[in-house]
Amino acid sequence: MSNQFSLLHQRRFAPFFWTQFCGAANDNLFKFAFTVLVTYQLQLSWLPPELAGLAIGAVFILPFILLSATSGQLADKYEKAALMRGVKWLELAIMVAAAWGFQAAHAPLLLACVFLMGLHSTLFGPVKYAYLPQHLNERELTGGNGLVEMGTFVAILLGNVAGGLLVAMPGMGRGSVGAACLGLAVLGLVASYRIPRSEPVDPHLEIRLNPFTETWRNLQLAHEQIVVFRSVLGISWMWFFGAVFLSQFPAFAKEVLHGDAGVASLLLATFSVGVAAGALMCEALSRRHVEIGLVPLGAIGMTVFAVDLYLVSSALPPSAGAWSPASFLTQWAHWRVLVDLAGVSLCAGLYSVPMYALIQLRSKPTHRARIVAANNILNALFIIASALACAGLLAAGVSIPGVFLAVAIANAVVAVYIFLLVPEYLLRFVAWVLTHLVYRFRIDGEDRIPVAGPALLVCNHVSFVDAIVLMAASPRPITFIMDHRIFRTPVLGRLFRLARAIPIAPRREDPCVYDAAFERAADALSQGELVAIFPEGAITRDGELQPFRPGVVKILERASVRGVHPPVIPMALVNLWGSYFSRVEQRGGRPAAMVRPFRRGIFNPIRLRVGTPVEQHAAEPALLQSQVADLLAGAGA
Structure with a gap:
């Protein structure tokens, strides 16, 4: 494309x-x-x-x-x-x-x-x-x-x-x-x-002119989907953060950098170009999907570069006269200031664009413009709050670099707060890091993953991070059905709990957990969600595809009772076996995972092959296993 x-x-x-x-x-x-x-x-x-x-x-x-x-x-x-x-x-x-x-x-x-x-x-x-x-x-x-x-x-x-x-x-x-x-x-x-x-999306809407009641109603519409509402708050915080820098450029250029009006214009130009560059990078970094995993990346960068801007600007030597833009650029310390400022604004672009896209994608079409309007109101209020906060800090004797440090620390606190409230941001970030910085990830047939409506995804199970890799491949959240023992893994178990994954145990071990898993999966499908299951029942110990169990049929039967008939989409993870997160044979013949981190080097190429959707009535375990086997062999992708 x-x-x-x-x-x-x-x-x-x-x-x-x-x-x-x-x-x-x-x-x-x-x-x-x-x-x-x-x-x-x-x-x-x-x-x-x-x-x-x-x-x-x-x-x-x-x-x-x-x-x-x-x-x-x-x-x-x-x-x-x-x-x-x-x-x-x-x-x-x-x-x-x-x-x-x-x-x-x-x-x-x-x-x-x-x-x-x-x-x-x-x-x-x-x-x-x-x-x-x-x-x-x-x-x-x-x-x-x-x-x-x-x-x-x-x-x-x-x-x-x-x-x-x-x-x-x-x-x-x-x-x-x-x-x-x-x-x-x-x-x-x-x-x-x-x-x-x-x-028009709602031509029969009755226009109400009271701005206060309508603003409250719009905020309630946004709050119906918590991810949308938190994204509205996140964008408003970005405007608070950015307004601090934009409002302080003239004084920062004159009092801290000892530059003339041209230096202030240079700072504005650097900031604007940085935001524009970050915004344009989002498409390439997100594989042309709405990737909110970039939001934590942007938030981290905003804080790191803002802290470094404080460090370099606090240590600048005094100047005998005002720097012009040309003379300003002759000093290496000034280049570091510009790099930090460009980094702050570039990361702000990475932070904001996915949030705007998420609001547009997940808001109800009939309410979308009103939710955007609520976002604009909050943006304005946060900008006003930014001006008041800056004025208060400066009146208290805080230097302009100190103001930058304060907003950098506040940004870290706000980011952690939002990401804990809405763990989808954090999970998508982990998935983004895994598939960009640990592995080189490629998807064949990604257009077969539906962007709307329910579907059941079935995939081979080769490692402890299969779910995270699938998460990175999908533009939508996925509800995973996973072996209950994986939840005991210290870090991954916490992530899967945050992702509201569904634990499943063998019937003979815990029949209540077994039955509850299929009920929860059918409920998720009835709500139009994507559900993923690893039909082998456990991570392979030898890299070979294991027989598929009848869990897929049970989920589909219970979904049918609810009037839902989702397609089943076969998938195959290729070349993930043998990596750090998969089980391999160790000395003594005991299979183990997560030992010797660099045994295959870094940036290992892995691939997800997505097959042709199978209608519910034809989705038998043997057929699905055969299709996944074909995908592993390179056929049907």
């Missing part, structure tokens, strides 16, 4: 991408130009220069708090392309007024336009993120979100740079800003007319 950039040539994505890109660029060009105008050119008693950026940011974010709930309802009720065109017409009208405001240096009008552009972004946000899952499939969703995230931060960067340069032009700066804002609004409007139609 082609990569994410091919979406930029397709009508279902490209017009939407450029519409949102122009809107984000216009927001930032207008806001930054107005901030520079107030700071350097106008003398306003009611808006002093030192408060200009804070006041403009607060006015811009106010509509997100007041009107996000209503915008989410509109996006669920009405056709999205028409809504986006309406928002773009609103933007054009705002920019006509803003152009006149710049020309006349009319600050109150420009401040009103800031509020209206915040309204424009508030209306567009839920439509933007609810549009993607209606036009992209599961394997395109991560790449599409990565492009949108990349486009947003590139637009922020270009908008800020252009706004600062244009407004400073002698004699024609204010007129140039107005013309640029109008031009971007027109380009966005033209692009919006190419966006394809998206059917």
Whole structure:
């Protein structure tokens, strides 16, 4: 399959991408130009220069708090392309007024336009993120979100740079800003007319205007699926974390790095490019699936690079004068600052994109835009909390590097808290590490693993990490039926308990556990989940496929009683036998696992072969065993 950039040539994505890109660029060009105008050119008693950026940011974010709930309802009720065109017409009208405001240096009008552009972004946000899952499939969703995230931060960067340069032009700066804002609004409007139609997901929804009750209702909708709700909180925390850095760049550049305004712009550029790069990397690192295993990786990186940024910036020697960008780059310590900043932002991209994609994928389609709206409200509140926290720390005498250290430590605490509450993140991370850093993992026939609906997966059993490898292959959570003795393994047993795996024991040993396992498996299938079983009943001791037991038939029979008839999908793990996690013959002829870690070196190639689904009525143990044997031999893959 082609990569994410091919979406930029397709009508279902490209017009939407450029519409949102122009809107984000216009927001930032207008806001930054107005901030520079107030700071350097106008003398306003009611808006002093030192408060200009804070006041403009607060006015811009106010509509997100007041009107996000209503915008989410509109996006669920009405056709999205028409809504986006309406928002773009609103933007054009705002920019006509803003152009006149710049020309006349009319600050109150420009401040009103800031509020209206915040309204424009508030209306567009839920439509933007609810549009993607209606036009992209599961394997395109991560790449599409990565492009949108990349486009947003590139637009922020270009908008800020252009706004600062244009407004400073002698004699024609204010007129140039107005013309640029109008031009971007027109380009966005033209692009919006190419966006394809998206059917309304809840056309009979009754619009309720009370923002407080609707915000609470939207949060309750998100809380119905705990993974979605925790992802909303995780994204909001990312905005808290990022806002700390973005808000401190000017002061950090001046007071700590001893640089001029150009160095502050260099920091912003580094941060924006880092987020864009991290967002684009998500597709390749996730094998084109929604891979939330990248979230812990991003969280770890955010903390590690932020701590190192504190260490290097706290040890910088004093400077006799202000560094220009060119002279700033002649110092190796300054390069370390930029590398740390790029690492923080790149990891923030790895952290956020899978969460956005997860929210889109697992939210109910009829509620998706309202959940996105709830996310936007929480984002705004967390950004405000970030500003208050920074102000409090600085007022208490904490240095700017100390603020970075504090937020790095807080990020580690928040990450651990979220991952313990929702262990799926941690499990997917372990699976990602295992299949990227321990083994070289390849999947044949991965399109046969269903992205929706119930299915029963059957696979050969060769090691203690078979379940984790299968977990890495599936875009969805899998409920595993596993030998109860595996749960006694110190680390893996804890992970499998977190994954809510179903223990099974031989009937003669514990008939209650035996029967309960099949009941729980049938319940999971009736709820539309993936269930996996290793029909051999135990890990092979010699690497050969063992006879399949009748557990598959028992599960299917009990699922049929519940009115569920899932397909059975045969799978074969290849080349995992003989690795560290499998049993091999030791001295004395005793099979053992997890001894001599590097007996096969590192990055061993392993493979999962996925066979053709078998209908329930034909899923006999002998047939399934034969199909898995064929997959092991290389046939049927």
